[in-house]
Amino acid sequence: MSRRFHLRYMLPWWLAAAGIVAPAAAETLKNWFNDPFIQVRGAVADCPQPLGPLTNEEEMRRQTHWRSERGTTCWLAGQCDKPNSYLYDAPIARSVQAHFAAEPGFARNSSLWLTFQRRFVWVEGCSADPAVDAAALETFVRAEPYIERVIVNLRTGGGNPPYPLAPPAPLGPQPAR
Template sequence: MPRLPRFLRVSLVVLPALFPAYGETLKNWFNDPFIQVRSAVPDCPMPLGPLISEQEMRKETHWRSERGTSCWLAGQCQKPNSYLYDAPIARSVRAHFAAEPGFARNSSLWLTFQRRFVWVEGCSADTAITVAALEAFVRVEPDVERVIINLRGMGDSKSPYPLAPPDAH
């Protein structure tokens, strides 16, 4: 096998150090609920949601453990970890959207659930839908602590949320 030129060998060693996440698979390491509840805007880009690299997962592990139990230690949660609320909240919010098909019907919306927080991301062609109405709709679930809404309006060229890689679809 021919030997690679020195500059190419150095490049192959240096590049991964400069871009550690390059080529890493993004994954939902913590199994955070991530659901799509509306899909009316065909060119709406899918949000990154809970997808992270293995390196990011290792950084977040301690923080998530600490943040998850602090709710219980402060007497604000009955469950010992605030992340334990996420799956039931996701089921309840999904059911609420399913029961009200007319609400935000001209939108494409994805929801991410983490530690009783709900991120609503996507696109809306529905001028009647407001951030306040969307927040109130999601807050029907009593265990929701906070709702964060990042919507791209029609005509906006840039998404206000991080995007999933094309292979995540």
């Protein structure tokens, strides 16, 4: 992965996680591209939910071109059977979710959410056990076929999570628009 891609993709996430950049309150955040986003563990009560694939409309527009380009590059390079690497995400998500359901690993002491985008899996959440090894978690997820990369952002102990947070859920009924 090029440094340029890494900075372009990860910098907004890191800035949001650090509290430097936050979406405006009036902006609507949506999962514009229907990237799979699932919670597979929920044992840490105070673990904040990651932002996952939610973006505002402006960010969605910025991502549209490079997602199309990066999605087809895999097929053009002969590394994918499907014409777009994003087409692997839903089956990978179902497989990884079934793997977590069948195996008790990380169930007692963690809250974990997974985001799937073009055969990459982001594992974000918290572990109450500081001995939880991110490499073991990566290996657990990577056992599923077709996964190209696993990125683990895990808070162990207290402090701020190393990932951008989902906005708080609105309280009470919302006015009709």
